Amino acid sequence: MIRIAVDALGGDRAPEEVVAGAGEAASEEIRPILFGPAGLDTQGLELVETTQAIGMDEKPADAVKAKPDSSLVAACRAVGEDKADAVVSAGNTGAMLAACFLELRRLPGVARPAIAVVIPSEKPSVLIDAGANADARPEHLLQFGYMGSVFAEEVLGATNPEVRLLSIGEEAEKGNQLTLEAHDLLAAAEGLRFTGNTESRDLLRGAADVVVCDGFTGNVVLKLMEGTIVTVLDALREEITASRRGRVGGLLIRPAARGMRSRLDPDTYGGAYLLGLRGLAVIAHGNSSRLAVANAIRLAARGVEHDVVGRLAQRLPERVLASARSESPRQAR
Amino acid sequence: MIRIAVDALGGDRAPEEVVAGAGEAASEEIRPILFGPAGLDTQGLELVETTQAIGMDEKPADAVKAKPDSSLVAACRAVGEDKADAVVSAGNTGAMLAACFLELRRLPGVARPAIAVVIPSEKPSVLIDAGANADARPEHLLQFGYMGSVFAEEVLGATNPEVRLLSIGEEAEKGNQLTLEAHDLLAAAEGLRFTGNTESRDLLRGAADVVVCDGFTGNVVLKLMEGTIVTVLDALREEITASRRGRVGGLLIRPAARGMRSRLDPDTYGGAYLLGLRGLAVIAHGNSSRLAVANAIRLAARGVEHDVVGRLAQRLPERVLASARSESPRQAR
Numbered sequence: 001m002i003r004i005a006v007d008a009l010g011g012d013r014a015p016e017e018v019v020a021g022a023g024e025a026a027s028e029e030i031r032p033i034l035f036g037p038a039g040l041d042t043q044g045l046e047l048v049e050t051t052q053a054i055g056m057d058e059k060p061a062d063a064v065k066a067k068p069d070s071s072l073v074a075a076c077r078a079v080g081e082d083k084a085d086a087v088v089s090a091g092n093t094g095a096m097l098a099a100c101f102l103e104l105r106r107l108p109g110v111a112r113p114a115i116a117v118v119i120p121s122e123k124p125s126v127l128i129d130a131g132a133n134a135d136a137r138p139e140h141l142l143q144f145g146y147m148g149s150v151f152a153e154e155v156l157g158a159t160n161p162e163v164r165l166l167s168i169g170e171e172a173e174k175g176n177q178l179t180l181e182a183h184d185l186l187a188a189a190e191g192l193r194f195t196g197n198t199e200s201r202d203l204l205r206g207a208a209d210v211v212v213c214d215g216f217t218g219n220v221v222l223k224l225m226e227g228t229i230v231t232v233l234d235a236l237r238e239e240i241t242a243s244r245r246g247r248v249g250g251l252l253i254r255p256a257a258r259g260m261r262s263r264l265d266p267d268t269y270g271g272a273y274l275l276g277l278r279g280l281a282v283i284a285h286g287n288s289s290r291l292a293v294a295n296a297i298r299l300a301a302r303g304v305e306h307d308v309v310g311r312l313a314q315r316l317p318e319r320v321l322a323s324a325r326s327e328s329p330r331q332a333r
Numbered sequence: 334m335i336r337i338a339v340d341a342l343g344g345d346r347a348p349e350e351v352v353a354g355a356g357e358a359a360s361e362e363i364r365p366i367l368f369g370p371a372g373l374d375t376q377g378l379e380l381v382e383t384t385q386a387i388g389m390d391e392k393p394a395d396a397v398k399a400k401p402d403s404s405l406v407a408a409c410r411a412v413g414e415d416k417a418d419a420v421v422s423a424g425n426t427g428a429m430l431a432a433c434f435l436e437l438r439r440l441p442g443v444a445r446p447a448i449a450v451v452i453p454s455e456k457p458s459v460l461i462d463a464g465a466n467a468d469a470r471p472e473h474l475l476q477f478g479y480m481g482s483v484f485a486e487e488v489l490g491a492t493n494p495e496v497r498l499l500s501i502g503e504e505a506e507k508g509n510q511l512t513l514e515a516h517d518l519l520a521a522a523e524g525l526r527f528t529g530n531t532e533s534r535d536l537l538r539g540a541a542d543v544v545v546c547d548g549f550t551g552n553v554v555l556k557l558m559e560g561t562i563v564t565v566l567d568a569l570r571e572e573i574t575a576s577r578r579g580r581v582g583g584l585l586i587r588p589a590a591r592g593m594r595s596r597l598d599p600d601t602y603g604g605a606y607l608l609g610l611r612g613l614a615v616i617a618h619g620n621s622s623r624l625a626v627a628n629a630i631r632l633a634a635r636g637v638e639h640d641v642v643g644r645l646a647q648r649l650p651e652r653v654l655a656s657a658r659s660e661s662p663r664q665a666r
Binding site: 057059121131134135166168171173175176177179199200201202203204205214215216217219220221223224225226227228229231232233236239240242243245246248249250251252253254255256257259260 | 390392454464467468499501504506508509510512532533534535536537538547548549550552553554556557558559560561562564565566568569572573575576578579581582583584585586587588589590592
């Protein structure tokens with residue numbers, strides 16, 4: 001049984017959708033453990049009672065410090081204390097990062113944990129960092145490359161994963177100061193199949209198994225992709241329903257449109273891994289539905305099953321770890 | 334008559350599509366002047382003969398220095414020497430930036446010219462900088478805000494344009510070091526209606542009249558938006574044509590889909606202004622069709638008509654200009 005600590009109060013639609021999602025994910029292999037207030041209707045799932053809650057808009061570091069018995073912090077701590085195998089929260093992302101730093105701690109030598117998201121392209125690829133480090137240095141991007149590579153291999157089943165650096169031109173000499181320097185580090189890295197820069201226009205076409213960038217760029221990319229997909233489909237619906245001919249056609253294509261929408265829907269993956277820690281954490285979308293929560297829990301379970309944390313600890317080369325000065329992390333605020 | 338210098342050898346589809354586009358744009362108000370080799374079939378348009386050509390992949394600064402009589406550089410020079418009112422090229426973007434710096438020179442006090450692109454949202458908005466400055470400082474972003482504001486007012490007809498900063502959260506305290514500092518400068522700026530941060534997910538919904546960012550982020554955003562729109566529509570077509578029901582529906586919605594595709598098509602705007610110079614330059618997509626070239630020429634003419642350069646010179650407040658140390662520019666390479 002894989003034990004997943006679930007922050008029952010995390011997300012815009014908590015606790016109802018979180019509890020329902022946990023119920024959906026519960027199976028012979030997966031045992032969700034809810035963290036939330038006494039009296040919560042858990043639909044028969046196990047509950048660890050907590051007395052505090054962190055709001056979506058609270059200042060992350062302050063909130064985590066002030067509320068050690070919040071559902072979010074307690075769920076993270078359960079993993080640190082080996083009472084759960086992974087933690088899932090759709091709550092305050094910054095607080096989740098801060099709590100994970102505190103309760104799970106970094107793998108030896110990892111300078112900056114990073115958020116790895118699976119992009120729903122036809123050939124799935126991992127975008128890393130999708131928002132943990134708003135400012136990053138070239139050597140951090142190198143570590144992200146290794147972490148993404150292990151993730152693509154272990155979780156997505158990619159063989160000898162191809163790693164690319166997100167930049168503003170495919171040529172090595174195109175980019176900003178950060179990507180120019182990161183390019184050189186990645187190109188010289190051993191045990192990494194780095195094939196150069198990729199441009200953002202190719203992201204949804206499956207640019208590579210792993211696409212590396214700083215957390216600011218990654219977060220902008222992720223939200224832009226989601227927003228653009230929704231806007232394009234909405235605009236198309238509007239155009240279609242403006243004429244009778246279009247409306248009839250719209251009815252006929254509805255199943256096809258739904259199929260695509262669900263493939264591109266962020267809920268399909270449910271969440272993102274926070275990699276580089278001694279325990280596994282999955283951060284779900286703030287607006288997660290029960291489907292998204294269930295998928296986030298399954299994603300966490302898959303990570304446990306494939307021992308992503310153990311693999312990372314083994315596979316990140318010693319030299320790389322040493323090269324990134326260990327320092328106090330500066331997260332997205 | 335507005336005289337537009339057109340680089341006949343610029344772009345992947347030059348010279349045929351460029352000449353054809355110039356022909357389409359020619360009117361009683363607009364007089365395109367082609368710059369290209371002797372013997373070029375100009376379809377009756379005026380030709381200024383040049384003897385050199387800059388390839389799409391040449392190193393910008395070197396190419397501009399080595400080829401002063403290239404079609405691209407000569408077209409820029411024509412504006413600097415007041416033999417044309419604006420220049421349009423679909424050629425090597427970096428070379429265009431370098432040639433404009435050299436031949437048009439910066440407006441007094443402008444530290445960094447920037448690329449302003451109109452995003453095809455329902456309420457059009459200006460994204461600035463879309464790629465001229467891969468690395469930028471907070472005071473540059475402040476100048477971009479002013480330039481974008483003048484552009485939105487003069488060219489898009491926005492009244493008291495709303496300016497936002499692209500970041501990874503709407504709250505002032507979310508972002509990277511650059512945006513955090515830029516936010517403070519923008520918030521304190523006089524004569525600018527700054528309303529805070531915007532997230533990328535809202536860009537295509539018309540987040541604001543002006544969206545400010547550094548050139549790396551802007552370029553990633555622009556290419557991602559283009560790539561995502563194309564990928565979503567292609568994926569939808571594939572899903573639709575996979576069933577007979579879908580194929581029939583697809584035929585019925587075709588006019589609607591075409592309408593939207595053309596609205597979102599970058600060719601509809603044709604090009605981007607390079608702002609902050611003493612002359613007007615429009616940079617068109619490398620892959621420009623005749624339609625894109627024609628629209629880029631019309632865009633340039635509209636800028637001349639509205640005296641965008643003169644307005645910028647008048648409206649950029651003295652203090653702002655003084656605050657940004659004038660320096661040798663570092664462009665996207």
